[in-house]
Amino acid sequence: MRFNLKLQAMKIKTTIAILLLFTVTIKAQEINVKINGGPSGILYDSTLGDGKLKFGGGIGVGYTYFFSSHWGIMTGIDAMYNQNSFELHNGTTISTYEIDDQTSAFEYQVTPTNYKEDQHFISIAVPLMMQYRTSIAPQTQLYFGVGGKILFPGKQTAKASASELQLSGYYPDINLLIDDLPSHGFGKVTNWQDKTTVNLDPSFLLSVETGLTFKLKEKTQLYTGIYLDYGLTEMAKENPDVNIVAYSPNGIDNIQANGTSGNRKIVQESRYFSAGIQLKLGFMLTKNKPEPVPPKEEIVTKTEAPVQEAAPVQQKVVEAPPAKKELTPTERTYVEKPLAFQEVGNTNVTPELATRLDEIAKILKSNKDTDLNITGYTCDIGTEERNLEIGMKRAQAVSDYLQNKGIESNRMHLFSKGESEPLVPNIPVENRPLNRRVSLTLIDAK
Template identity: 35%
Template structure:
């Protein structure tokens, strides 16, 4: 990753330490968290997102403030092929360095994906009093979205891997000792290679005074990523080639089939927080 996690944390900690006299906050987010993609023949479902956050807002005027902090987020979703029985192809090289086309056909293939990320926001807040003890708030800014781990649990009722060697016009579909053939009840875990991206962020909500120095914050949020979090140099078979067996085939994931795939985080939902004045 090009962005230093340690430097980012120390930088935000320094900013927070300088803002002790400002408004500190802690909070949680919950809603729809989606890793959108442009990979054909795939679909996603059961998208959930959540985050915990801490930070501060430094007031420039009675209405305008600048905020930053640290957020730890989690995205969970499922991915599958559009067709229950589908085939994806990739180019592979066998142990003898001969190139071949590797066709993988699966039945009821599904991935349960979990993405953990660190987010570093920088935003401007506008607030105005609308009633006694109630303020209207609008926040807009950007976040650096740094994936920490993007893992998957892959399952399929059946997996079949076949090879076609175009140089010699040879087709192989049943040679399990060389990795070609079928396997039932496939299960495997894997992980996507990732990198950081920037996101836009917007929040619209209210604060309710709960005492002299505390207030409750409730808002709706929308976050949209730009660029791709996928960091991969080569196309891969979504289920890897094992040259020694049809068992223990690695799960590379559906999105790994295209190294140029665009995966970007998008989230919206509700924020609840507690402000310390």
């Protein structure tokens, strides 16, 4: 009992932690909606019968936070419809101990023929998964996800049927078997049907998925792939002292089903399983937020005013134009080192680039007499026209970022050379990421 309470407490704490993470990742880079379908239900391990998965499906919403160009963490909420069937082997007898209407104990024996249950239930799952993706074509990426889920199942509905039920009572004290006394609950029932519900336990799942993403628009991705969820813990609550149908001392006309799930005499193990294909639409949400531009400092005009000979001693040193600060060779090398846009078609400033651009902005702020030529480049994948467009978007992204850091737009001049002037040959293909870049050239004012 104490162990079960501790287990329940652990599940509650884990769920709260995941929900808190879900709340934090509301600011994730991508929101997605999905639909999936395939065999989905409970895998049974039974020596007395056979279980079969049936087709199920689900929908879900998720949030993914990408902390690099390849890696991200995903959470959300999924809803699934699950169904399966279970059939008992003919000739199987299920026995339990009961009390009759005369308060005598006896062994209740149920021998069904063609016994079958059609089962279904709805579940809610909260995933927590790591996702990796990498480009394999200009508009296509391969993705792979692995992690876990907590599954919260609703009640399982079981529709039971049998062509025949033989209900017998064995009294060991007097060595008596009664199998034809309908008024006291013993006899033969034909073409029997009934329905019942069974409680299920939450389950921890191992979850994997993989597939391809296709870029539909600038911030819209289509995910196509396959998924698999496997239960690490059992779902059916243990109930070994209940027969598949309830004993009724008032007759056999209204025999009620108890179900097979959780009956340890019939099912030794019950684990969740779901696999199939899925489609997702991902919508990028985050973008570089513009930072407030600091107020412009008053700059002493460079135009030299005529010297006033009448009062030369009244001129103050602070009124003279500030001395021009020269860029150091180290600063110039740091600024003019190419900015890498390694992903095909990527025109967004990555966190790694943002770190460099922050330092470049500081250098430019302290050297206000220096302008900047910003030129975007691509590899040779795609048309020349498209590559010129991507090159300009990359240059614009760098310019926008620096402007948000307080660098005046009139100091920055944008160009695109597309796939021309590669930094290294595009063959072998490993060289191509080096050509997806933006170059910065410092222009000193004369």
